[in-house]
Amino acid sequence: MAQKGKGPMICHALKLPTVFCLLLVQSVLSSPSKSKFVDVSVVAPWAPTPLIIEASEYFSDRADDSNFWKFVEALPTDIFEKTDKEQYDTSIALASKIVSDVQVNLIKFALSIRNFSPKLQAYKQLWQTALNSGCAITEKNGAVALIGGKCVKDAKLLKDAVHSCHPAK
Numbered sequence: 001m002a003q004k005g006k007g008p009m010i011c012h013a014l015k016l017p018t019v020f021c022l023l024l025v026q027s028v029l030s031s032p033s034k035s036k037f038v039d040v041s042v043v044a045p046w047a048p049t050p051l052i053i054e055a056s057e058y059f060s061d062r063a064d065d066s067n068f069w070k071f072v073e074a075l076p077t078d079i080f081e082k083t084d085k086e087q088y089d090t091s092i093a094l095a096s097k098i099v100s101d102v103q104v105n106l107i108k109f110a111l112s113i114r115n116f117s118p119k120l121q122a123y124k125q126l127w128q129t130a131l132n133s134g135c136a137i138t139e140k141n142g143a144v145a146l147i148g149g150k151c152v153k154d155a156k157l158l159k160d161a162v163h164s165c166h167p168a169k
């Protein structure tokens with residue numbers, strides 16, 4: 001007998017959420033259409049990275065190194081004297097000659113959100129640390145590697161420097 005009394009109560013309990021959902025849907029559908037967008041602004045504790053370097057990093061971040069070099073070699077020599085707008089336009093114009101339209105749109109998006117800025121800032125800080133410890137490029141075509149806090153300028157010493165950080169077990 002107790003079961004018969006619960007039937008109408010369960011039925012009533014199911015109607016209440018259904019009515020609430022219908023009212024919610026109606027209020028959303030009947031409200032005037034307004035443009036709903038989100039505007040986000042992030043302030044970083046470092047100076048902005050040149051857009052051309054961010055575009056270069058986009059290509060560097062991909063598996064195909066040939067596109068990176070195509071992009072870099074096509075850059076005008078005075079690129080760093082140009083405004084942000086000119087750097088952006090140059091980046092997009094060069095990219096459109098190298099990659100698909102879809103990838104050009106990805107580059108535009110990456111540049112608009114400054115996607116590579118934190119990574120490039122980390123590189124800058126690492127290089128500053130290297131310079132402060134006396135690690136600098138001294139030859140015209142020289143290169144350096146900072147491995148385990150040690151500056152390695154000679155390619156022949158590179159393997160030993162890596163092994164000294166992680167000795168074989």
